[in-house]
Amino acid sequence: MALSKVLLGPLALRRLLPCAIGHRQERALASSEIRFAKLAQEKKPDWNRAVSEAEKIVGYPTSFLSLRWLLSDEIANVALHLRKLVGSNHPLLKTAKGLLYNGKNNMQAWGLIVLLISKAAGHTADIPDMEQDKAAGVLHSQRALAEVTEMIRTSHLVHKGLVNLQPPNNIDPTGDMMFGNKIALLSGDYLLSNSCIELANLRNQDLVELMSSAVRDLSEAEFVGPRDKQNNPLPAKPKTNQVEYTQFTENNLEPLVVSEALGNAQAEWTLRHVLNAGSLLGKSCQGTLKLAGHSEDLQEKGYLFGKHLALAWQACLDREPFQHGSSGPFSLVCAPLMFTLQHKPELYEHIEKGMDTVDDVDYELLRKEVIDGPGLELTKNLQKEHSQAALKVLNELPASDARTALANIIAAVQES
Template sequence: MALSKVLCRQLPLRKFLPSVSCIYINNKQETRLLSSSEIQFAKLAQEKKPDWNRAVSEAEKIVGYPTSFLSLRWLLSDEIANVALHLRKLVGSNHPLLKTAKGLLYNGKNNMQAWGLIVLLISKAAGHSADIPDMEQDKAAGVLHSQRALAEVTEMIRTSHLVHKGLVNLQPPNNIDATGDMMFGNKIALLSGDYLLSNSCIELANLRNQDLVELMSSAVRDLSEAEFVGPRDKQNNPLPAKPKSNQVEYTQFTDNNLEPLVVSEALGNAQAEWTLRHVLNAGSLLGKSCQGTLKLAGHSEDLQEKGYLFGKHLALAWQACLDREPFQQGSTGPFSLVCAPMIFTLQHKPELYVHIENGLETVDDVDYDLLRKEVMEGPGLDLTKKLQKEHSQAALQVLNELPASDARTALANIIAAMQES
C-alpha cells in the first residue's frame, strides 16, 4: 500500500530531478534496455504516467503471472468473504480499516505486488543450485515453487502489519466510540491481520525449512518492535526523539540479524534513528525475505547475507524516496514527523523540537506549514536525497555480483525508476 502511495505521488517529483543511469550495469544489452526505458520515462512524464508502473509490469512478465497473494484462492476463502461482509457494516464510519482495505484492493494492481515481485526477481536473478529436482521448479518463470510461496508470505506479513497498524486506539478513558463502529472495525482489522499472519505461519511451515521459519518469524518480531520506537502520540503515531548533540555512527546490522536491534543508542541521532525505524518497519522484512529465498535456492551463506543487504537497502531507498514526497513544491497538509527530511532538519536546528512536542497528544496539533517551511529551507531534503542514493547504490552493488539476466535488469530498472523520482 505504501508503494502505491509512492507511485501515485512521485510523478510530479520526476520533473525536477535529473535522471540517474545505472552506472553499475555494464552488460551491453542491458544498457540498451535501460536507455530505452529512460526515453520511455521522458515520454511518460509528459503523459503524467509514472514510469514505475512500466518498470513493475515489465518485471512481472519476467517471473510469470502476477505475484500478488490477492489470488482467487485467497479471495474465495471463507474468512475473507466474512470480512468483506463485515466491512460493509463499516461503510459510513470513520474507521481507517476502510481506507486500508481500499488501498489494498483498488489502488492499482501493479503496485500492490511489488514486494513479492522483488523477492521473485532476486530469486530468478540468483538462480538456484543444480541439485533441486525439476518437480519443485516453476520452469517457465525460473523460480522455485517454494520461492513463490515465500513471496506470498512476504506480502501477507506486510499486509497483516499494515492492517494491524490501522487499528484505532480505544483505550479508556479516551474512548470516543459512541456507535460501536470503531470497536467493530478494530475487531475486523485485528482478525484480518491475524488471519494473514496465521496463513503465513502455515505456508512457511509447509516449506519445511526451519531456518527460514525462524528468519521470517524474526521479521514479524521486528515489525511489531517498530511500533514501539521513540515517543508516540495517543494514536501511536511516531514522533522523533529529542535530537542529541553528539551524533554517532550507527552500526548495528552486521553480525546476526536474528537478534533484536538495540534501540536506545540510535534515538536522537538523525540518521541512526531513521535507519533503525525503517529497518524495523520495512528493511528487515524485505531483507530477510530476499535472504530466505536465496536460502531456499541452496545458495551459500555469504550470498544469502548479500541478499539480506540487497532487500534492506532497497527498502530503505524506497522509504527515503517516499519521505521526500510531501515536500514537493505546492504540497500542503500533514506528513510523517519521522520522515528523513524532518529528522535531518531537527538535527540541524534542534530548537524546532518544541513544535514537535506540540504533537505529543495528537500529531494533528503540530504546525505542519511551519515545519514544512523549515524543512524546505534547511539541508534535510538534500541529505535525504543523498541517503536514498547511498541505499540505491548499495542495493545495486549486490545486484552487480549476480550474473546478467533479465531479472537482474528488471531489478536495476526498478531501482532506477525510483531514483528518478
C-alpha cells in the same frame, strides 16, 4: 462452496471495496510485444511500468490479489464488513485502499521483488526437477515464500490500523471504530496465521527462524522512540553528538540495539525503517536464496539487497509530502523532518505538542521549515546512497531479464 460465495471474493474486493475507498486506477495494458523490462532510454524511469514489466518476467502478478485469495470466504467476509465502515474514517479503509491502488506505496510489489531476486540468482544443480517451476524460472517453495512475505507485511499494516478507544479517547459514540478494530484485528490475525502455516509447510527450520526474526522486528518497530496516545510515532529529541548507524549486531537474527540510535537523525531513521520494512524484505530475499541452495555469502548479499532497496523506497516516499502544492499531515518520523530537527533543534517544541495527539502539531509550519532547510537534500542523498548500495549487490548476479527488471525498479525509485 456455493456459487454465490465463489463469486463473492472478486466482487467483494473489486466492486465493494471501491465503493468504500474510491474508484480503482486501472493499470494500462502493455503492447503486444513484451519488452522484458528494457525501459526506453529516452524516457524517465517509471515505477508503474517497471513493476508491470517485472510481473511479465516472473509470469506471476501480485499473490495477495491472486484468485486463491480472492475466492476465499474469509476475504469475502472482510470485504463485506469493510463496506459497513464507509464514512467512519477508520484507518483500516486507508490500508485496504493501499492493497488495491497502484503506485509506489503499494504493498503488492514485495512478493514480486522476492520472485525477481529468486529468478536472477537461479538455483543450484541439486534441486529436484519436481521442485522447479520451469515456466516461471523459480522454485515452488520460493513462490510460497513470496506469498508469505506479502501476508506478513499486509497483516502488520492491517494491525497498525487499530485505534485506541481507551479513556480519554472517547471518540466512538456510534461504535463504528470498535467494529473497525475487530475487523482489523481478526483479518490481520487471519493473514498472519496463514503465513505461519505456509512457512511451516516449507519444512525448513532455518528459514522459519529467519522469518520469525523478521516478524519480531516488525513488532519491535512499534515500540521504538516516543509515541502519541494513538501510537503514532514521534521522533526522539535530537542529540548534539551524531553517531553513524551500523547493524549493531554481527548476526541479523539478533535484535538490533535501539538506544544508540535515538536522537541521531540518520541513525534513528535507519533503525526505525530497518525494523519496520528493511528486515522483512531483506530476510525474505536472504531466505529465497537459502531455498535455492546458495552459499551463505550470497544469502547475506540477498539480505543487504532487500534492506537497501526497502530503505531507498522509504526515502523516496518520505519526500513526497514536501512536493510543490502538498498539504495536510505527514509522518513525523520521515527523513526530511528528522534531518531538519537535527539542524534546528528548537523546532522540537512543536513535536512535543503532539504527545497527546499528533493532530495538535502544526504541520504547515514544519513543512515550511523542511522546505527551507537541508532536510530534503539530505534525504535525496540518503535515497541515492541506498539505491546505489542495492544496485551494487544486484550487479554481482549474472545478467538476465530478472536482473534488468530489478535494476529498472531501483532506477524508478532513485529517479523519483
